[in-house]
Amino acid sequence: MILAAGLLVLVGLGLFVAGLSTGITALYWGCVAACVAAAAVLVLARREIAARTAPRTAPEPAQVPVAAGSGSLEPAAGAPVAAAAEPPLDDEDPPVEEVEVTDLLMVVDLKDEVLVVDEHPRYHVAGCPWLGSRSTFPLPLDEARTDGFTPCGACRPDRTLAARARASRNGA
Numbered sequence: 001m002i003l004a005a006g007l008l009v010l011v012g013l014g015l016f017v018a019g020l021s022t023g024i025t026a027l028y029w030g031c032v033a034a035c036v037a038a039a040a041v042l043v044l045a046r047r048e049i050a051a052r053t054a055p056r057t058a059p060e061p062a063q064v065p066v067a068a069g070s071g072s073l074e075p076a077a078g079a080p081v082a083a084a085a086e087p088p089l090d091d092e093d094p095p096v097e098e099v100e101v102t103d104l105l106m107v108v109d110l111k112d113e114v115l116v117v118d119e120h121p122r123y124h125v126a127g128c129p130w131l132g133s134r135s136t137f138p139l140p141l142d143e144a145r146t147d148g149f150t151p152c153g154a155c156r157p158d159r160t161l162a163a164r165a166r167a168s169r170n171g172a
């Protein structure tokens, strides 16, 4: 396209020179026509280049960031806020139970069931007020200790289970 425009300009120049040297007015008009044609070809070529590059540059940055922005921003902003806003309200773990050595010796090998809550470091006995409506899953006490769980200071599972073990031992 640009080559064609260059050729037309050359033709126009040739016609202009020929017009100058021969004095024939028709050649001037031919020069003007060639120059107009060259300009038209250049305009067309520029449009074609713009059309060729536009689909790559214009719609993509215009659409993709908008789609990605509106699509990812809302869930990204919504989820962490919801996740961060809810747990802190009641996510504080109770203090660790202070266990007497005698109780600790009693419970260390017990396989009695204690309750743990996902992602919380304490183990509990049923009825612990901290548990509330949390979803718990049972674990043998010795396993809970091995897994790194610590006794809840609110329901005092070690003392409770030690007392239970003593009672059953005395009864037996």
Ligand SMILES: [Zn+2]
Residues within 6 Å of the ligand: 094, 123, 124, 125, 128, 129, 130, 131, 152, 153, 154, 155, 156
């Ligand atoms: Zn508890």
